[in-house]
Amino acid sequence: xxxxxxxSGIRGTIGGKPGENLTPIDTVKFAAAYGAWLKQYTNSExxxxxxxxxxxxxxxxxxxxxxxxxVGLGIDVVDLGLSTTxxxxxxxxLENAHGGIILTASHNPKQWNAxxxxxxxxxxxNAEEGAIILQLAANEDFTFSEVDDLGKITKNDxxxxxxxxxxxxxxxxxxxxxxxxxxxVVVDGVNSTGGIAIPRLLDSxxxxxxxxxxxxxxxxPHNPEPLKEHLGDICDLVxxxxxxxxxxxxxxxxxxxxxxxxxxxxxxxxxxxxxxDYVLGKTKGNTVSNLSSSRALRDITTKHNGIYEAAAVGxxxxxxxxxxxxxxxxxFLMLMAERGGTxxxxxxxxxxxxxxxxxxxxxxxxxxxxxxxxxxxxxxDEDVSTIDGVKVDFPDNWVxxxxxxxxPIIRIYTxxxxxxxxxxxxxxxxxxxxxxxxxx
Numbered sequence: 001x002x003x004x005x006x007x008s009g010i011r012g013t014i015g016g017k018p019g020e021n022l023t024p025i026d027t028v029k030f031a032a033a034y035g036a037w038l039k040q041y042t043n044s045e046x047x048x049x050x051x052x053x054x055x056x057x058x059x060x061x062x063x064x065x066x067x068x069x070x071v072g073l074g075i076d077v078v079d080l081g082l083s084t085t086x087x088x089x090x091x092x093x094l095e096n097a098h099g100g101i102i103l104t105a106s107h108n109p110k111q112w113n114a115x116x117x118x119x120x121x122x123x124x125x126n127a128e129e130g131a132i133i134l135q136l137a138a139n140e141d142f143t144f145s146e147v148d149d150l151g152k153i154t155k156n157d158x159x160x161x162x163x164x165x166x167x168x169x170x171x172x173x174x175x176x177x178x179x180x181x182x183x184x185v186v187v188d189g190v191n192s193t194g195g196i197a198i199p200r201l202l203d204s205x206x207x208x209x210x211x212x213x214x215x216x217x218x219x220x221p222h223n224p225e226p227l228k229e230h231l232g233d234i235c236d237l238v239x240x241x242x243x244x245x246x247x248x249x250x251x252x253x254x255x256x257x258x259x260x261x262x263x264x265x266x267x268x269x270x271x272x273x274x275x276x277d278y279v280l281g282k283t284k285g286n287t288v289s290n291l292s293s294s295r296a297l298r299d300i301t302t303k304h305n306g307i308y309e310a311a312a313v314g315x316x317x318x319x320x321x322x323x324x325x326x327x328x329x330x331x332f333l334m335l336m337a338e339r340g341g342t343x344x345x346x347x348x349x350x351x352x353x354x355x356x357x358x359x360x361x362x363x364x365x366x367x368x369x370x371x372x373x374x375x376x377x378x379x380x381d382e383d384v385s386t387i388d389g390v391k392v393d394f395p396d397n398w399v400x401x402x403x404x405x406x407x408p409i410i411r412i413y414t415x416x417x418x419x420x421x422x423x424x425x426x427x428x429x430x431x432x433x434x435x436x437x438x439x440x
Contacts, residue, residue: 002408005134008124011105011114014058022113024065031069031101032144033137034117037129038075038099042120047075047151050091050118052083052159053103054252055192055216058113062103066115067153074145079155082216084193084253085116086324087163092122094162104252107225110218160197163326164204172282173330174337179206181337186246186259188234189214190224194249194325201326205333210241224250226257227357228265239263244336245343249325256325258332260343269294273350275328278335280304291391292400292413299351310387356422359409360430366437368403368410374436375401375429397421399429 003012003021010030012022019026038047049070053059059082067077078095080088085102092100098120105112117125117133125133136142145151168175185207189195195214202209212234213221223230226248238246238259245266246259258266258274266274273296276287280300286307289297298308339346362368372390383393389402397416404411412429416422433439 006130008130009114009116011108011112013111014113027062027065027115028069029140030115030137031066032073032142033133034099034101034115035070035073035075036136036142037133041129042098044098045074048078048095048097049075050078050080050088050095050097050100051103052080052088052091054084055082055218056105056110056113056251057218059103059218062113066101066103071151071153072144073142073151074149075151077151077153079153080159081155081157082193082196083159084197084325086254086326087159087197089118089122090163090166091159092118092120102252106252107250107255109224110220160200163197164201167201167326167330168204170327170330172279173334175205177337178333182206182208183333183336184208184210184241184243186210186212186234186238186241186243187214188212188231188246188248190220190222190249190251191215191217192220192251194251194253197253197326198247198249198329201329205330207333210237210243212237220251226250226255226268231259231265235259235263247329253325256328258343260347262344264344266343266347267294269355270296270347270350271328271332273297273300274335274346275331276300278331280306291385291388294353294355294415295398296351296353310385352417353415354417354419354422356414356419356426358412358426358430360412360433362408362410363439371433371436372401375433378432397425399425401429
């Protein structure tokens with residue numbers, strides 16, 4: 001069982017001992033530290049915080065604890081109930097709130113949950129702010145309000161619909177054009193809040209929706225990370241239903257992947273490529289993505305005379321609007337409505353890169369920083385970036401090594417011109433890391 005404290009929040013497995021897992025005590029302590037920081041940050045006692053959650057089994061318990069803790073600090077709470085990460089992000093400024101908390105462990109399995117913290121703009125806190133909160137929690141440096149000064153709770157379960165309205169009002173979205181295309185789409189909501197939000201968005205755009213795992217029960221029917229090896233059911237159903245494509249999201253709907261009409265993965269990285277292709281074709285600009293993203297985004301950006309930049313992995317490091325799966329879905333529908341043809345034909349029109357995503361489980365006393373430094377030194381003659389872990393850009397492929405902020409693992413991402421080459425590169429690097437670490 002695990003408790004991970006980082007600048008982006010606190011994440012852990014439910015149950016067990018305080019300080020070792022995400023127990024009620026740890027939840028209250030961290031929520032109180034966030035509230036105490038918010039009072040310092042705003043220099044105000046009259047505060048409002050938006051709170052929403054995904055559908056995982058522990059969500060209601062964790063939400064009750066967080067909401068009650070904030071109320072105990074004299075902070076008013078807007079309780080969205082079941083929601084999505086991008087929905088909470090847009091609700092914070094719309095509510096003129098001072099901050100927000102999203103209760104979700106993203107793509108982690110059902111035993112995990114987390115508190116992800118937002119500022120008054122609905123954006124994730126930076127490293128300095130996160131470090132202050134961690135220190136406040138460690139010192140238990142917070143004071144609760146007296147009875148006459150307790151906060152109030154306002155429940156608002158309309159924000160997914162408000163979010164959809166915001167998407168439909170975007171200048172780049174022509175709902176009539178999408179309706180005219182008469183798309184048929186299969187949606188895998190992994191039995192969380194994506195099963196609410198994505199079908200509602202598609203219904204509003206006149207898309208025929210085939211639902212798969214869209215009941216928000218919190219019982220994930222497969223590993224919730226939207227990778228090819230977990231998505232056999234939707235791949236089969238897209239073909240069976242003769243659908244135009246499939247949509248897969250993770251439990252809090254901040255990751256978006258498409259299935260092509262032939263039942264093959266469009267590629268999660270190519271979701272951003274396709275959306276950027278559409279947006280840059282309408283509005284000149286530049287792009288940013290994390291270091292583990294496909295070179296195809298750089299290629300498409302260059303084609304549109306823009307500049308591509310890479311950032312460290314993690315929501316706090318990437319532009320917020322890039323993380324909105326509802327916006328991404330609508331932009332993708334616009335691209336398909338305008339270009340016509342099949343999703344497979346669209347995918348085939350982009351530069352062909354293939355990724356491999358693997359990981360090494362960390363063992364006690366393993367010095368990850370030393371391992372990464374050794375790999376950096378080993379490949380010092382290549383194009384190496386240490387913005388986030390170690391990324392080595394070879395002429396025809398690349399590898400990115402980083403310690404996960406959410407799980408006790410080292411992630412190994414590779415990309416090459418064929419899947420065989422990408423897998424082989426990942427396996428080679430794993431072998432080199434194991435040799436350095438002395439892992440059998």
